[in-house]
Amino acid sequence: MQKTDFRHDILPLKDKLFRLALRITLNRAEAEDVVQDTMIRVWDRRDDWHEMDSVEAYCLTVCRNLAIDRSQLKEAQNETLSEAEANQPDASDPYALCVRNEQMELIHRLINGLPEKQRSIIQLRDIEGKSYKEIADILRVSEEQVKVNLFRARQKIKQQYTEINDYGL
Amino acid sequence: MDYKYIEQLLERYWACDTSVEEEQILRAFFRQKEIPAHLLPYKNLFAYEDAAQEVTLGKDFDERILSQVERHTVKVQRISLRRRMMPLFKAAAVVAVIVTLGTVTQRSFRANRQADYNYDAYKDTYTDPQSAYGTVSEALQIVSESFRKSQVHDSDSVSAPLKTTGQ
Numbered sequence: 035m036q037k038t039d040f041r042h043d044i045l046p047l048k049d050k051l052f053r054l055a056l057r058i059t060l061n062r063a064e065a066e067d068v069v070q071d072t073m074i075r076v077w078d079r080r081d082d083w084h085e086m087d088s089v090e091a092y093c094l095t096v097c098r099n100l101a102i103d104r105s106q107l108k109e110a111q112n113e114t115l116s117e118a119e120a121n122q123p124d125a126s127d128p129y130a131l132c133v134r135n136e137q138m139e140l141i142h143r144l145i146n147g148l149p150e151k152q153r154s155i156i157q158l159r160d161i162e163g164k165s166y167k168e169i170a171d172i173l174r175v176s177e178e179q180v181k182v183n184l185f186r187a188r189q190k191i192k193q194q195y196t197e198i199n200d201y202g203l
Numbered sequence: 204m205d206y207k208y209i210e211q212l213l214e215r216y217w218a219c220d221t222s223v224e225e226e227q228i229l230r231a232f233f234r235q236k237e238i239p240a241h242l243l244p245y246k247n248l249f250a251y252e253d254a255a256q257e258v259t260l261g262k263d264f265d266e267r268i269l270s271q272v273e274r275h276t277v278k279v280q281r282i283s284l285r286r287r288m289m290p291l292f293k294a295a296a297v298v299a300v301i302v303t304l305g306t307v308t309q310r311s312f313r314a315n316r317q318a319d320y321n322y323d324a325y326k327d328t329y330t331d332p333q334s335a336y337g338t339v340s341e342a343l344q345i346v347s348e349s350f351r352k353s354q355v356h357d358s359d360s361v362s363a364p365l366k367t368t369g370q
Contacts, residue, residue: 040272048268049259056258066260070268077272137247138254145251161255165223185219191248192217199244 038083044076047090050162051097057157058101059108060146068104072097087171094172098154105150140198144191152187159184206239213245 038044051072055065076093086092145156151173158164158172159180170177212229215221221229233242233249329335 041269045265045268048264052260053255053258066264069260069264070271073268074271138251141248141251157255160226160252163223163227181219188217188219195248196244 038080038089040077040080043089044073044093047093048073050090051093053161054094054154054157055097055101057146057153058098058150059105064104064108065101068097068101071100075100088168091168091171094158095174098172102150141191141195144194145187148187148190152183152190155180155184156187156191206242209242213242 048069051069052065055068055072056062059065059068072093075096076089083089145153148156154173155169158169159166164172166177166180169180173180209229209232212221212225216226216229230249230253232238233246234253238246327335329338
């Protein structure tokens with residue numbers, strides 16, 4: 035296997051990691067911290083890089099775990115939706131920049147409303163274009179599980195999306 | 204235009220039977236401007252997925268990470284023997300140039316100061332032949348004395364005293 039170089043092989047993954055972390059934590063600052071922690075953790079294990087099948091999958095796994103830890107920690111701190119947050123849920127969200135219209139924002143909210151696992155799978159599959167096998171490796175679950183979760187996620191989005199569009203709910 | 208294929212793909216997409224490549228086709232299709240009305244609602248779904256790929260970190264992130272990560276590392280560079288010897292070569296070359304220049308200039312100075320052996324140009328320094336003879340023989344005696352001394356030193360043999368010449 036080719037030698038893995040941090041600068042050329044791992045650092046460029048930052049955006050992918052960031053998007054996944056953001057999808058899980060739903061907070062830009064948190065996601066950035068997660069990516070930073072991920073990078074440092076991966077760096078600390080640099081002696082094992084050559085033993086890994088895919089450093090990218092490893093990075094994504096670490097990133098997801100850290101992101102989940104963080105969001106759980108935040109939930110434990112019990113920051114329930116305060117009045118202010120409820121009024122402007124996505125104000126600090128970078129997605130707000132690329133969400134060009136109401137519809138986009140709606141989809142954004144629908145996806146982010148899914149359970150974490152489905153959210154991560156949608157992110158990896160539909161946005162990063164990963165195969166079922168890669169996703170299964172990253173999430174450390176079976177391919178079957180990935181498919182089931184993706185199916186539920188897509189169905190739910192489709193259903194909610196069409197409902198809202200059809201009835202203006 | 205026939206949209207059967209796309210509709211079929213879309214059906215399979217919802218059933219999660221599409222491959223990554225087929226999903227790329229769908230995404231490419233929905234990137235077009237002209238989309239039939241019955242498929243239009245899904246355009247935004249795919250457009251969102253495209254847009255979500257654009258989300259990136261700031262540029263300063265790289266530097267921050269690298270400064271944290273490379274803080275404790277020493278850069279290792281393989282240096283060949285040739286490259287390692289390069290400074291020595293350079294030093295040697297500089298020394299050689301200086302020595303050559305020095306020799307050349309010294310030689311050119313010496314050439315100007317070459318001893319003149321033209322005996323015709325010599326002038327008498329003594330008017331009285333007797334005193335001149337005395338001075339010369341005295342000088343020769345000094346020479347022979349030191350000559351003898353050095354020879355005794357060289358051979359370490361005192362047993363065969365040399366005859367002094369020039370007396």
